[in-house]
Amino acid sequence: MKVRVLIRPKAGILDAQGQTVERALPALGFDDVRNVHVGRLVELEVDNPARVAEMCERLLANPLIEDYEIVTAAADGART
Amino acid sequence: MKVRVLIRPKAGILDAQGQTVERALPALGFDDVRNVHVGRLVELEVDNPARVAEMCERLLANPLIEDYEIVTAAADGART
Amino acid sequence: MNFGVIRFPGSCDETDALLAARRVGDARLLWHTDRDLTGIDAIIIPGGFSYGDYLRVGAIARFSPVMAEVERFAGHGGLVLGICNGFQVLCEAGLLPGALLPNTSLRFTCRQVELEVTKSRSRWTSACEPSELLSIPAKHQAGRYWAPDPVLDEIEEGGQVALRYVPGNNFNGSSRDIAGVCNRAGNVMGLMPHPEHAVDELTGSADGLKLFESALAMALA
Amino acid sequence: MSATESPHRALGLTDFEYDLIVEKLGRDPNGVELAIFSLMWSEHCGYKHSRKLLGQLPTEGPRVVMGPGENAGAVSVGDGSLACAFKVESHNHPSAVEPFQGAATGVGGILRDIFAIGARPIAVLDSLRFGELEHSARSRYLLEHAVAGIGHYGNSIGVPTVGGEIYFEAPYEQNCLINVLCVGLIEQDKLIRSAAAGVGNVVVLFGARTGRDGIGGASVLASAELGEGDESKRPTVQIGDPFEENKVMHCSLELLDKGLLVALQDLGAAGLTSSASEMASKGEVGLDIDVRRVPLREADMEPFEIMISESQERMLCVVEPQRLDEVLAVCERWEVHGTAIGEVTDTRTLRVFDAGELVGEMPVTALVDDCPVYDLEPAEPASQMYPASDPVIGAGLEQGATLLAMIGSGNLSSRRWVYEQYDQIVGSRTVRRPAQADAAVLLLEPDAKQSEGPRPALAISIDGNGRRVACDPYRGAVEAVLECSANLACVGAEPLGLTNCLNFGNPEKPHIAWQLSRAVAGLADVCRSLSVPVVGGNVSLYNEGGGGPIFPTPVVGMVGELPDARTAGRIGFRDEGEVVALVAAPSWKPSLAGSELAKLRGEAPAGALPTVDVGEIGALHTAVRQAVRTGSLSSAHDVADGGLAVALAECCLSSGLGARLELPTHEDPEALLFGESPGAFVVSGSSRAVRDLGEYAEILGEVGGPNLKLRGHGIDLTVRVDALELTHGEALPSLLQ
Numbered sequence A, B: 001m002k003v004r005v006l007i008r009p010k011a012g013i014l015d016a017q018g019q020t021v022e023r024a025l026p027a028l029g030f031d032d033v034r035n036v037h038v039g040r041l042v043e044l045e046v047d048n049p050a051r052v053a054e055m056c057e058r059l060l061a062n063p064l065i066e067d068y069e070i071v072t073a074a075a076d077g078a079r080t
Numbered sequence C: 001m002n003f004g005v006i007r008f009p010g011s012c013d014e015t016d017a018l019l020a021a022r023r024v025g026d027a028r029l030l031w032h033t034d035r036d037l038t039g040i041d042a043i044i045i046p047g048g049f050s051y052g053d054y055l056r057v058g059a060i061a062r063f064s065p066v067m068a069e070v071e072r073f074a075g076h077g078g079l080v081l082g083i084c085n086g087f088q089v090l091c092e093a094g095l096l097p098g099a100l101l102p103n104t105s106l107r108f109t110c111r112q113v114e115l116e117v118t119k120s121r122s123r124w125t126s127a128c129e130p131s132e133l134l135s136i137p138a139k140h141q142a143g144r145y146w147a148p149d150p151v152l153d154e155i156e157e158g159g160q161v162a163l164r165y166v167p168g169n170n171f172n173g174s175s176r177d178i179a180g181v182c183n184r185a186g187n188v189m190g191l192m193p194h195p196e197h198a199v200d201e202l203t204g205s206a207d208g209l210k211l212f213e214s215a216l217a218m219a220l221a
Numbered sequence D: 001m002s003a004t005e006s007p008h009r010a011l012g013l014t015d016f017e018y019d020l021i022v023e024k025l026g027r028d029p030n031g032v033e034l035a036i037f038s039l040m041w042s043e044h045c046g047y048k049h050s051r052k053l054l055g056q057l058p059t060e061g062p063r064v065v066m067g068p069g070e071n072a073g074a075v076s077v078g079d080g081s082l083a084c085a086f087k088v089e090s091h092n093h094p095s096a097v098e099p100f101q102g103a104a105t106g107v108g109g110i111l112r113d114i115f116a117i118g119a120r121p122i123a124v125l126d127s128l129r130f131g132e133l134e135h136s137a138r139s140r141y142l143l144e145h146a147v148a149g150i151g152h153y154g155n156s157i158g159v160p161t162v163g164g165e166i167y168f169e170a171p172y173e174q175n176c177l178i179n180v181l182c183v184g185l186i187e188q189d190k191l192i193r194s195a196a197a198g199v200g201n202v203v204v205l206f207g208a209r210t211g212r213d214g215i216g217g218a219s220v221l222a223s224a225e226l227g228e229g230d231e232s233k234r235p236t237v238q239i240g241d242p243f244e245e246n247k248v249m250h251c252s253l254e255l256l257d258k259g260l261l262v263a264l265q266d267l268g269a270a271g272l273t274s275s276a277s278e279m280a281s282k283g284e285v286g287l288d289i290d291v292r293r294v295p296l297r298e299a300d301m302e303p304f305e306i307m308i309s310e311s312q313e314r315m316l317c318v319v320e321p322q323r324l325d326e327v328l329a330v331c332e333r334w335e336v337h338g339t340a341i342g343e344v345t346d347t348r349t350l351r352v353f354d355a356g357e358l359v360g361e362m363p364v365t366a367l368v369d370d371c372p373v374y375d376l377e378p379a380e381p382a383s384q385m386y387p388a389s390d391p392v393i394g395a396g397l398e399q400g401a402t403l404l405a406m407i408g409s410g411n412l413s414s415r416r417w418v419y420e421q422y423d424q425i426v427g428s429r430t431v432r433r434p435a436q437a438d439a440a441v442l443l444l445e446p447d448a449k450q451s452e453g454p455r456p457a458l459a460i461s462i463d464g465n466g467r468r469v470a471c472d473p474y475r476g477a478v479e480a481v482l483e484c485s486a487n488l489a490c491v492g493a494e495p496l497g498l499t500n501c502l503n504f505g506n507p508e509k510p511h512i513a514w515q516l517s518r519a520v521a522g523l524a525d526v527c528r529s530l531s532v533p534v535v536g537g538n539v540s541l542y543n544e545g546g547g548g549p550i551f552p553t554p555v556v557g558m559v560g561e562l563p564d565a566r567t568a569g570r571i572g573f574r575d576e577g578e579v580v581a582l583v584a585a586p587s588w589k590p591s592l593a594g595s596e597l598a599k600l601r602g603e604a605p606a607g608a609l610p611t612v613d614v615g616e617i618g619a620l621h622t623a624v625r626q627a628v629r630t631g632s633l634s635s636a637h638d639v640a641d642g643g644l645a646v647a648l649a650e651c652c653l654s655s656g657l658g659a660r661l662e663l664p665t666h667e668d669p670e671a672l673l674f675g676e677s678p679g680a681f682v683v684s685g686s687s688r689a690v691r692d693l694g695e696y697a698e699i700l701g702e703v704g705g706p707n708l709k710l711r712g713h714g715i716d717l718t719v720r721v722d723a724l725e726l727t728h729g730e731a732l733p734s735l736l737q
């Protein structure tokens, strides 16, 4: 089964990447953008998706500084 | 409106991060994991989500080597 | 005294650390798969890009076999120093508090920095005077020390902040100018600047030797 | 492929070349063979338009251990047991498409060249050219990403980037230049060559898996089934993985250290194709390769794709069969794929198999030696080839303001923003970092325990001012070499050898052919006069964008040695009260033609460059070098881009100290201040130390005060050092905002 893990900086921690993007966008004419955050996307295939949370806790994310969210393929959102 | 952009290396382009993570997981006892890819997640709020694709082309992604996918909050998938 | 310097795939500064340690004692390289630390008095986890720094700095190296031994060694009071990537590994492993985030500039920066030695429990700065200034190069892309405020309060009060950037030198945006921290017992320390690159005036400074001399003094004590 | 175009033309081969291939094979080539020939007979691999010219360069000398032809050249250093390997290479075109990856893989490629001969890389330098930052968002983008890419690769692999140079000029707008030089060290008796040998020996590929990187244009050969929609299956951008390279490098060095290899070769441009052909050609043997044994990143690759893939971080070696297991064990320890993919034969042909089935068979000599070589048809252009730039400095501007404007211009501003993104110190050898001296200085032996006696060291410089070569290709090339030699003299180093990268436009055009042949003649002559052998280099042609050709840009890298790094020179003044002297050759004749000031005033790159007496300048360099070596001088800096005033300003900038100086009388005060010409230095020290330089030295005044203050006939210039610092330091970051 295909699984996606979305990892983002915890709220309250300066997200330097997000801020840099947010500052760069208006210069390109995109001036209605707010609250930009940059994180990581991990995609993988696994037989037993129940273990993905454990992977996140142990390796894929650092719970001190990052939140994660697991999205299974079936439940995946619409694409534009 | 909240929008998520998922950015990943294009098919066929070397994904060194994905390979390295894939090799690391079995050592932690996760041995049924395949096809790991590591990319970026950008989350932002925007008034006019129609322009997000243009943002991706120009700044958020590198279209030469990366694919991107835009997921709008409304259409977002279920979370496990 | 015997130093062991760990080499992971992707380490870069292991030879430099080895040479620096040999200024005060004997030193040998340890392989990331080694499980035998017999005869080692102090361990150095060197700088570099273990496992390419892929996923997150230090994240993968912390699971290598040798790190399990390092945790045991540290638990028994053994001296452990993590430099740059080594600091990141120790934080990931939970041997040191906090985490290292990307520099606020997002750029890799290589610069000589001034550090102030803080009065702390760290065995690795025991040969320094309190408030002594050290000139040591720093070079990294993810060296912004961060921990939640209560943790920062706690480590400050508990004498776990070993080194601070002198005002004007904190290029990475570290909380409270923290450049190096130790564990509560003081035997495990991590820092972003590279003392092993400051052991010879000819290459810029010899101030970093103080850390190695501190370890020697502890081992002899 | 368009219906009217035949595959060989789409692959860049002329009809004449195609016919020659048919003649050499005695039949039509199949697709695999055509792909292989098209690459081996490309300009990049075949040196079709430069081979004859390069023959003029002197390549011999008592210190040469390995001349051009191997992956890198090498000269003997130190007590004679060590060799220093070095080479510069370009990655211009990939960087113009994707600057981060292009520059990163440029670093990766040149590193592999160095460890392919067994040497441990100890330093990288880079020479970069972009369009004008002020006018061009594209140039700013290219600069930022190329610098980040170089840093990313060099920093992550653990080799310091210790120097370089950057110029911003409009002709590089579309076609930036990314040249990277790598230096390595090896014990001479451990040098390994790339000649395959020993019929029956095994060919082992190790390192990264092979994907479709860099296949690009050759995809016209893909089988018909691959329809339009599969275009995405043909990535052409090569991605660098410095982590993999770090492992591959350590693995290679360990294999060599254990004496397990017969031959070693990196995979660079044209991948397996050129590595296998070169190894077979040098060893005068044949090779059989089975592409199905190559570890792939994507399962469905065709034989031709596997043969020409430019996937990075791969090496090819020849191993005796009984050593194979040991070799594979070393690969495994370093976590790199190691796979036997073929064997050495006595057939003198390169045979390609696909799971045992023969899919290509070509005589090695046809691939390597029979590539046609063309005569250039040089013709000096009748008129000025390059347009003038927009003026940014008015002719009437007061001298101090002119100096400030110059020091704040793209070409003369501080490079700190750049070199701080590079690890300059890993390896514990770096005695002079960027901006401290005119050349990087690296200890031969990093072990600081030996700090009692002299500390022998290497010095490295890289230079090449395309604007001056545009004015006069012959003299401009001579100046590039003299500049390197001067830079080495400033740290006390004696030149041992030279490498170069010839970046030019389309050589099939007569005026480009003229630039190229004149520049090579200049290089050859000056190297002969100075007795500096050329031990390697690289040629990058067809550097043209929509706006025309780049400036002709021979980039020169020079390696020298100094007996004791403890006396290595510095740019910056040291103490207040010390005397400052101009040390110049009698023939030194600074002029504004082709200078930075002329450019900033909006003049086209034209006019006669000063004639120079190379013998006299060589003697001057020797005198400066000797003086620096005694340790009695406090600083030494050559007068180069921007002229004497800029050189003096740089001595102030590097130290924070001012100076009060009286300049000699000169018929043209402006030319004395800002004119350019090889053959002058600024030194400081005790008056005794300076007087020891003899007739060359003219005392100008002394170090001290908050200003740089110049007086003399027609000269009245006062600038605060802190104002210089601000302008110089902020220019690049603010141009990038």
Ligand SMILES: Nc1ncnc2c1ncn2[C@@H]1O[C@H](COP(=O)(O)OP(=O)(O)O)[C@@H](O)[C@H]1O
Pocket: D125, D126, D127, D128, D161, D162, D163, D164, D165, D166, D412, D413, D415, D416, D418, D419, D422, D433, D434, D435, D436, D437, D438, D640, D641
């Ligand atoms: N691309 C670069 N990479 C690393 N260092 C650089 C680069 N460009 C310039 N530098 C360093 O910055 C310093 C100043 O550069 P520059 O003004 O070009 O020196 P020079 O006038 O001697 O050629 C030198 O020490 C040089 O090595």
Ligand SMILES: [Mg+2]
Pocket: D438, D487, D638, D640
């Ligand atoms: Mg110079």
